[in-house]
Amino acid sequence: MAEQRETKGKNAWYKAVIIITVLGITAIVALVTTAVLQNKPLLQKYKYGIVLDAGSSHTAVYIYEWPAEKDNDTGRVQQTHSCKVQGAGISSYSVFPGQAGASLKSCMKEAESLIPLSRHLETPLYLGATAGMRLLRMENQSLSDQVLWSVEEVLQSSPFSYQGARIITGQEEGAFGWVTVNYLSDRLKQGSGTTGALDLGGASTQISFVANQDVAEESAENAVTFRLYGNDYFLYTHSFLCYGKDQALKLALAQQTQSGDSSVLDPCFHPGYSVDRSYFSVYSSPCVMAGKPLVSRDSFTHVGAGNASLCQEVVRRIFNFSSCSFSRCSFNRVYQPPLQGPFGAFSAFYFVMNFLNLTSGSLESSREKLERYCSRPWTQISGSDAGWTLGYMLNLTNMIPAEAPDTPPLPHAGYVTLLFFISLLLFFLLFLCFRFLWPHRNSQTQMI
Numbered sequence: 001m002a003e004q005r006e007t008k009g010k011n012a013w014y015k016a017v018i019i020i021t022v023l024g025i026t027a028i029v030a031l032v033t034t035a036v037l038q039n040k041p042l043l044q045k046y047k048y049g050i051v052l053d054a055g056s057s058h059t060a061v062y063i064y065e066w067p068a069e070k071d072n073d074t075g076r077v078q079q080t081h082s083c084k085v086q087g088a089g090i091s092s093y094s095v096f097p098g099q100a101g102a103s104l105k106s107c108m109k110e111a112e113s114l115i116p117l118s119r120h121l122e123t124p125l126y127l128g129a130t131a132g133m134r135l136l137r138m139e140n141q142s143l144s145d146q147v148l149w150s151v152e153e154v155l156q157s158s159p160f161s162y163q164g165a166r167i168i169t170g171q172e173e174g175a176f177g178w179v180t181v182n183y184l185s186d187r188l189k190q191g192s193g194t195t196g197a198l199d200l201g202g203a204s205t206q207i208s209f210v211a212n213q214d215v216a217e218e219s220a221e222n223a224v225t226f227r228l229y230g231n232d233y234f235l236y237t238h239s240f241l242c243y244g245k246d247q248a249l250k251l252a253l254a255q256q257t258q259s260g261d262s263s264v265l266d267p268c269f270h271p272g273y274s275v276d277r278s279y280f281s282v283y284s285s286p287c288v289m290a291g292k293p294l295v296s297r298d299s300f301t302h303v304g305a306g307n308a309s310l311c312q313e314v315v316r317r318i319f320n321f322s323s324c325s326f327s328r329c330s331f332n333r334v335y336q337p338p339l340q341g342p343f344g345a346f347s348a349f350y351f352v353m354n355f356l357n358l359t360s361g362s363l364e365s366s367r368e369k370l371e372r373y374c375s376r377p378w379t380q381i382s383g384s385d386a387g388w389t390l391g392y393m394l395n396l397t398n399m400i401p402a403e404a405p406d407t408p409p410l411p412h413a414g415y416v417t418l419l420f421f422i423s424l425l426l427f428f429l430l431f432l433c434f435r436f437l438w439p440h441r442n443s444q445t446q447m448i
């Protein structure tokens with residue numbers, strides 16, 4: 001009898017252990033599955049933004065995207081597509097301002113086909129015009145308004161959330177260029193050293209870099225502050241209107257055509273280059289300070305001489321280094337504090353240097369290569385195809401939070417692993433309890 005009772009007791013104990021083990025394993029599996037499902041990243045959805053960069057030479061449409069659930073947080077904004085608008089910049093439509101908007105239509109249709117239909121209504125659409133429109137506004141405010149109305153009409157009729165078309169200030173252009181360069185190189189989140197930004201446009205050029213706060217005291221218009229990812233940045237920025245590549249060329253030509261001769265031998269163009277130009281094309285720009293020479297002829301022959309050092313002399317003369325009312329200046333009496341750190345140069349700086357294969361190597365070696373390049377005959381140059389890759393053109397996004405975002409204490413995988421081992425430990429402890437305490441209780445019961 002005692003043996004039978006003992007066997008029954010043992011069987012009951014084994015059953016209990018098996019039930020507890022099965023329950024324990026089921027609980028662990030349920031725990032881990034819940035944790036995994038709960039924390040599993042949802043299917044990635046994206047949000048979009050469109051920025052039209054209406055430059056002096058051309059307009060480009062940029063489409064940006066970022067993960068939807070990280071809106072305004074750490075989601076990285078990426079350029080997914082760019083479309084170059086056919087023809088020249090919107091400022092060139094001053095003769096027929098009403099046609100400026102129509103020029104944007106095909107790129108806007110492209111944007112409609114690329115952005116998912118469900119996102120159209122919430123996709124913000126901005127247009128920022130730069131130096132070409134600044135010059136047109138200086139020449140004729142009514143014409144520049146008409147050009148903007150024309151583009152506004154087309155953008156408003158698009159399915160996107162139109163946020164406005166405006167001429168951005170040179171200060172904004174410089175400061176946003178700096179943000180973009182540092183955002184793309186991931187320097188803002190790290191809070192480490194930043195890089196300055198140099199942007200050579202067609203009608204203006206911008207320089208921006210981190211400087212100390214004396215800038216605001218000496219020249220408030222050159223000072224910009226940002227708070228990004230919890231770090232304060234104090235910037236010096238300046239936009240030189242008329243010192244973009246195309247307007248600077250006009251300044252240099254105006255200076256060389258002052259004598260009113262029928263031809264000009266220009267060291268900045270290749271030997272063999274010869275083009276008839278009208279005086280009007282050079283002197284109609286509001287950038288050209290020197291008056292048109294008093295000659296009866298309308299045009300002159302622009303002849304290349306291909307001499308880099310003489311060209312440097314010509315180019316130097318379009319800059320005024322003579323006086324400065326601040327503690328220090330760059331040129332044309334513009335305040336500039338001492339340069340700091342490395343610089344990222346983009347837009348036409350990049351196009352030109354990339355075209356000449358000079359994007360790597362020292363300044364000295366680039367100078368030597370440039371001298372050799374400039375003296376090459378024009379006939380050897382005109383065969384080259386300038387269809388090289390466009391670099392990123394960077395633009396306005398306000399997706400960078402002022403404060404650094406809170407990050408979870410553990411990464412997802414670490415969290416699941418930790419949960420698993422804690423559960424395992426609990427189960428092991430439970431097992432030990434039953435293994436050593438239950439038989440002990442049984443034997444006590446038997447003795448009574």
Ligand SMILES: Nc1ncnc2c1ncn2[C@@H]1O[C@H](COP(=O)(O)OP(=O)(O)O)[C@@H](O)[C@H]1O
Nearest residue numbers: 055056057058130131201202203204244348351
């Ligand atoms: N693919 C390219 N190859 C060579 N030069 C280019 C290319 N794209 C743009 N550029 C030049 O870069 C400059 C861009 O200026 P843009 O942005 O239009 O004017 P701004 O910024 O002064 O309003 C122009 O001088 C233009 O000729």
Ligand SMILES: [Ca+2]
Nearest residue numbers: 055130201347
């Ligand atoms: Ca530009």
